[in-house]
């Protein structure tokens with residue numbers, strides 16, 4: 344099993360590995376995924392926020408992440424509305440999940 348990456352500064356919190364960051368970046372480009380955090384690999388959020396050089400980009404990123412999740416939420420609501428105009432289909436799908 345793969346070991347979870349732990350922050351090199353505090354040694355406690357989970358940190359992203361170079362690999363995970365690369366995957367997050369690729370996903371953001373290909374699938375309109377959430378923007379990857381501007382964290383160096385191996386440093387957790389808590390320690391990054393204590394670092395004056397990383398603080399500002401992280402704040403900017405949090406704004407982006409909130410915008411992204413708002414947009415994603417709007418998509419979910421739109422899909423739910425589409426389902427609401429086709430209630431029979433929604434009921435069928437619901438019954439399928441019970442089987």
Ligand SMILES: [Zn+2]
Pocket residue numbers: 350351352353354355356386387388389390391
């Ligand atoms: Zn840390």
